[in-house]
Amino acid sequence: MTATMMDIAKDLKVSVVTVSKVLRNQGRISEATRKRVLRRAKQLNYQTNWVARSLVTRRTYTIGLLLPEFTHPFFAEIARAVAQTVRPHGYHVVISCFEEDPELEVSEADSLLARRVDGLIIASSQPARRLALFKRIQEQKVPYVLIDRPIAGLRACYVGVDNYAIGELGTEHLIARGCRLIAHLRGPEMGIAAERLAGYRRALVKHGIRPNPQYVVSGGRLDDTGYEGMRKLLDLNPFPDGVFCYNDPVAIGAMRAILGVDFNLPDDICVVGAGNIHYSDQVAVPLTTVDQGTCRIGALAAELLVERIASKHPMRPRTILIPPKIVERESTQRQA
Amino acid sequence: MTATMMDIAKDLKVSVVTVSKVLRNQGRISEATRKRVLRRAKQLNYQTNWVARSLVTRRTYTIGLLLPEFTHPFFAEIARAVAQTVRPHGYHVVISCFEEDPELEVSEADSLLARRVDGLIIASSQPARRLALFKRIQEQKVPYVLIDRPIAGLRACYVGVDNYAIGELGTEHLIARGCRLIAHLRGPEMGIAAERLAGYRRALVKHGIRPNPQYVVSGGRLDDTGYEGMRKLLDLNPFPDGVFCYNDPVAIGAMRAILGVDFNLPDDICVVGAGNIHYSDQVAVPLTTVDQGTCRIGALAAELLVERIASKHPMRPRTILIPPKIVERESTQRQA
């Protein structure tokens, strides 16, 4: 149905290879035949058959993007940044979203490999158990870059934010705003939440505030857990005057809990989130948050990956940590 | 590096075709060799080379998803629904986001065709000018499904929401809440905004309210335009007591404007959005909105596409309109 090089070659009575060379700007071809080929190609509306080309070049110009979820603004923005960054290099992005399902993550990674993607960008959900998977990927020599969540014990490329710094920055901001009874709604046991917690603790100690274990409430990643966690904190005596939250959704849930009991925000309690998701300035009280440079994470990961794919020789793993920045909004807008 | 069928065949001294048949569960193969093949395949960690398979079967088990943007929650949710729906059928999704750039949309569509996707799902930005593109796609006999924005004058599959009904439903809800001076912050000139506007008008007329042209403010798709549009409305005398907005972001912007001049919401002015994006219940005043079944749009479009790909004979185009539903929240919570 669609035209092939063969069609062009037959029409022009030249060999297929000649056509191929013209279309790739390779080899010695006279200006005359070059023009004839190009003209005929345009007439027939010829399009490279990438499947065939990939088979012989062993390059699909396709990268796999494996994410835990899609609707979370963080990952959506990552996807956008990745797609935009690789497009000028001729790559397309195959997405795969494993919905936080550990088995699906592994099977999808294998599917992407079977599709011969040139590289992978992965935000792994349970890094600790993923060593086997990544060994397998390494064996196939498919370059990959981890984002968001690093994996201990694996020499791999990683692009993410400095989570320790996030915890420290967010907490120090609360201290600067005059809070002294500072709580933390932490994230899931697995993963980066531990570092944010550590940063929180360090900030307290650094400023001579003794960490109070009661003020650390374990939780999840969504606003529901933020709401419930905050309810617990409000029952304490004394209740905290500042809360650093694992991420923005949790912070938004926490704010809902605070406003629900008619406390004033930020006068009674200040709240800081993390992530700077795009609607964090549109909630009831615009949220002060620690920006993690989502866009840059995606773009840098993509650039790093493209570079590794292009490189003939294996490069040694690189880790890029993006320094976080505080974004001040009303949820901490009070005098120290 | 990675094992091929050839490797398995050589080891077992059988033909490549035999291996192929075993792995596809096709043709007559004795239980004995079947087991030998499967065992060896597992040992070698064999994976189908989809590039090679696609070349001969002319099926990539890949579909292209062409969206104007990614970070908008509507499209992110579409992407999620599509990916999830097609996965059980063995398909993967190649994304492409054209950032509302008309030329990019066309070139990306062509790129996806060159990659030989089995089908396309497209939310076109300027449907009116896209006839040529879609003719080309049809010539290549690549099935496609339009979502969100239909195209007049093209017999194509389309899955979307009933925009007319959205306008009607949202406006009638305001009327039911006692509003009589009902304004509309409309969307972009191009596209579905016209239908929502028509629905808005019809609802007014149906309930004996004479549409006031001053109460219709043109705008865009984002919260900024909602903010500015609302500012204009607030300058009118009398200012409206209810606003139906093109979509949720616009509505959120409008609410910001209303709260900014210390009006009470919903007592002074009620606001209704459209889209039910996932954070519309977390804004300053939880937003009443018209749900457009985003998830179902994605899922239905994906199912429709898979069906068309599988079908031997061309099917005649189908249009699926999802009936909208009102989701009541505080922004209209007042007695009639």
Place this chain on the structure above:
DNA sequence: CGCATTTGAATTATCGTTAACCCACGAACA
């Protein structure tokens, strides 16, 4: 026992490209 049929697998021919190598021809040069 002889012939038709089934079973299990091998052969052959693509799919649409690209990589690597080869070759004829004319010009340049000693």
Place this chain on the structure above:
DNA sequence: TGTTCGTGGGTTAACGATAATTCAAATGCG
């Protein structure tokens, strides 16, 4: 005139699978 080049292509053989056909051996059956 013979030798060397550079030019403008062509030939051949992959890439890793599948479709279609063929074929030998085993089996069934009268």
